[in-house]
Amino acid sequence: xxxxxxxxxxxxxxxxxxxxxxxxxxxxxxxxxxxxxxxxxxxxxxxxxxxxxxxxxxxxxxxxxxxxxxxxxxxxxxxxxxxxxxxxxxxxxxxxxxxxxxxxxxxxxxxxxxxxxxxxxxxxxxxxxxxxxxxxxxxxxxxxxxxxxxxxxxxxxxxxxxxxxxxxxxxxxxxxxxxxxxxxxxxxxxxxxxxxxxxxxxxxxxxxxxxxxxxxxxxxxxxxxxxxxxxxxxxxxxxxxxxxxxxxxxxxxxxxxxxxxxxxxxxxxxxxxxxxxxxxxxxxxxxxxxxxxxxxxxxxxxxxx
Amino acid sequence: xxxxxxxxxxxxxxxxxxxxxxxxxxxxxxxxxxxxxxxxxxxxxxxxxxxxxxxxxxxxxxxxxxxxxxxxxxxxxxxxxxxxxxxxxxxxxxxxxxxxxxxxxxxxxxxxxxxxxxxxxxxxxxxxxxxxxxxxxxxxxxxxxxxxxxxxxxxxxxxxxxxxxxxxxxxxxxxxxxxxxxxxxxxxxxxxxxxxxxxxxxxxxxxxxxxxxxxxxxxxxxxxxxxxxxxxxxxxxxxxxxxxxxxxxxxxxxxxxxxxxxxxxxxxxxxxxxxxxxxxxxxxxxxxxxxxxxxxxxxxxxxxxxxxxxxxxxxxxx
Numbered sequence: 174x175x176x177x178x179x180x181x182x183x184x185x186x187x188x189x190x191x192x193x194x195x196x197x198x199x200x201x202x203x204x205x206x207x208x209x210x211x212x213x214x215x216x217x218x219x220x221x222x223x224x225x226x227x228x229x230x231x232x233x234x235x236x237x238x239x240x241x242x243x244x245x246x247x248x249x250x251x252x253x254x255x256x257x258x259x260x261x262x263x264x265x266x267x268x269x270x271x272x273x274x275x276x277x278x279x280x281x282x283x284x285x286x287x288x289x290x291x292x293x294x295x296x297x298x299x300x301x302x303x304x305x306x307x308x309x310x311x312x313x314x315x316x317x318x319x320x321x322x323x324x325x326x327x328x329x330x331x332x333x334x335x336x337x338x339x340x341x342x343x344x345x346x347x348x349x350x351x352x353x354x355x356x357x358x359x360x361x362x363x364x365x366x367x368x369x370x371x372x373x374x375x376x377x378x379x380x381x382x383x384x385x386x387x388x389x390x391x392x393x394x395x396x397x398x399x400x401x402x403x404x405x406x407x408x409x410x411x412x413x414x415x416x417x418x419x420x421x422x423x424x425x426x427x428x429x430x431x432x433x434x435x436x437x438x439x440x441x442x443x444x445x446x447x448x449x450x451x452x453x454x455x456x457x458x459x460x461x462x463x464x465x466x467x468x469x470x471x472x473x474x475x476x477x478x
Numbered sequence: 479x480x481x482x483x484x485x486x487x488x489x490x491x492x493x494x495x496x497x498x499x500x501x502x503x504x505x506x507x508x509x510x511x512x513x514x515x516x517x518x519x520x521x522x523x524x525x526x527x528x529x530x531x532x533x534x535x536x537x538x539x540x541x542x543x544x545x546x547x548x549x550x551x552x553x554x555x556x557x558x559x560x561x562x563x564x565x566x567x568x569x570x571x572x573x574x575x576x577x578x579x580x581x582x583x584x585x586x587x588x589x590x591x592x593x594x595x596x597x598x599x600x601x602x603x604x605x606x607x608x609x610x611x612x613x614x615x616x617x618x619x620x621x622x623x624x625x626x627x628x629x630x631x632x633x634x635x636x637x638x639x640x641x642x643x644x645x646x647x648x649x650x651x652x653x654x655x656x657x658x659x660x661x662x663x664x665x666x667x668x669x670x671x672x673x674x675x676x677x678x679x680x681x682x683x684x685x686x687x688x689x690x691x692x693x694x695x696x697x698x699x700x701x702x703x704x705x706x707x708x709x710x711x712x713x714x715x716x717x718x719x720x721x722x723x724x725x726x727x728x729x730x731x732x733x734x735x736x737x738x739x740x741x742x743x744x745x746x747x748x749x750x751x752x753x754x755x756x757x758x759x760x761x762x763x764x765x766x767x768x769x770x771x772x773x774x775x776x777x778x779x780x781x782x783x784x785x786x787x788x789x790x791x792x793x794x795x796x
Contacts, residue, residue, distance in 0.1 A: 472674065
């Protein structure tokens with residue numbers, strides 16, 4: 174056995190000259206790619222704590238220059254950021270709860286072979302991936318239900334994502350053996366009890382994946398808030414970010430005390446870098462820990478689906 | 479055949495009509511239907527009712543009269559759209575952006591996955607993967623915000639260009655830069671994530687195939703060509719069909735956020751136009767007609783590509 178393994182690794186490490194050149198180019202390419210992805214993110218971090226004049230003049234490249242936390246101070250003094258944060262957390266928690274509950278319940282039902290009409294329901298759901306009424310008719314439905322300008326407009330119209338439903342159903346189909354159900358039935362277990370007591374405890378990975386996928390969607394969503402909300406007090410973080418980052422509206426509330434216009438612009442830019450970091454912090458902190466779940470989710474969805 | 483076999487012994491025991499037995503099954507599993515009920519209601523209300531609501535594209539919709547009471551006008555709104563001066567610009571922008579996105583966004587993840595798969599240093603491979611997945615989780619608003627700060631006249635890119643003595647470029651106010659920035663920022667954000675699926679397909683290739691190829695003296699390059707690429711071809715085909723089927727559905731959010739008064743001529747696409755005339759201008763019926771036009775083209779494309787894929791490779795979506 175050891176002999177075989179040794180031969181195997183020797184075989185894999187056998188390299189022709191051509192292979193060596195290939196490996197070198199490959200390594201260079203992937204390293205460049207990583208740097209291209211990583212550098213903009215790194216630059217934002219150092220720019221957010223550098224003197225805005227140095228950033229403006231192009232003196233900041235690898236290390237922060239003239240470290241200052243003024244940008245963050247101004248950001249945290251701004252009420253809109255806090256309101257936005259609070260709203261986004263609320264929408265994310267409630268929304269994810271609705272999403273995950275409905276998705277898991279429906280996905281489990283659809284995974285059962287003894288559910289009469291499961292193919293019909295599946296087709297009914299999957300069809301909506303390819304054809305939809307479009308923006309205006311959907312808006313009118315939400316409006317007629319009286320949800321405009323409430324948090325429910327951001328939650329109920331997105332209650333279930335077809336793709337996640339398919340992923341969860343596939344997971345149930347491949348991990349819950351029929352024998353388990355049969356033996357539970359023999360013991361007189363009801364469907365609800367079976368789902369709550371046996372299926373859910375066995376489904377921790379998919380629950381984690383669903384929570385993450387839906388939570389990220391809610392955290393990042395911007396479009397629904399744009400079309401359904403009018404009241405600024407209800408704005409989620411992304412809409413606030415838009416007004417600061419893209420519509421350049423940091424000036425009014427955050428840079429009012431700065432005198433010259435040029436200095437205002439530089440402070441506004443400093444605030445922009447800081448705001449990007451503030452918005453990304455939850456994910457930035459969690460990312461290394463939850464990355465594997467995301468990958469797992471993407472894989473469950475792609476291979477068996 | 480199967481039903482006959484099953485029906486025979488049953489008839490011998492007692493003659494239970496089939497309808498009855500499946501009703502029995504439904505009743506027996508009534509809880510499962512309750513599990514499904516909220517989701518079913520959701521899809522009907524928020525997906526099928528809007529499909530019915532598409533009828534307003536053929537009406538002069540009055541909110542007080544509703545879909546059932548508003549007067550019919552036939553294809554008037556479609557004609558108005560086809561004859562409007564923006565029609566060709568909109569169609570061209572929408573198609574150009576989506577085709578470019580497909581042209582670059584489809585092959586790049588495959589390339590990255592093939593190359594990553596050849597890395598023998600597992601730790602470095604993991605590091606590269608972790609890095610290139612990350613931008614996928616950045617929100618559109620932040621991504622576009624990054625584009626704005628980096629490409630502003632005194633942003634990172636212009637500061638870099640000025641080292642070489644170039645004049646600062648006003649990227650966000652030139653129509654010509656809209657599409658390159660849209661496409662390249664999309665590649666930056668999604669290439670790594672899109673590569674995951676191909677990496678999974680590559681992990682499924684049995685090492686023995688590679689070993690046999692090495693024995694026969696195949697170089698790494700030859701193994702990519704003759705072992706790896708055939709292995710991911712079916713996955714690639716399905717993803718290609720899916721992305722062609724979504725050709726007209728390129729993101730409203732990013733295009734809308736990237737638009738400035740000066741680059742809007744290149745950045746106006748059908749979805750942003752629908753939003754502007756429909757929700758900002760309250761022309762519900764006209765905007766619904768434009769949206770329907772988009773959806774129909776999209777559906778035709780999906781159907782055609784799926785047919786072609788089935789003929790060519792024997793596998794399609796349905």
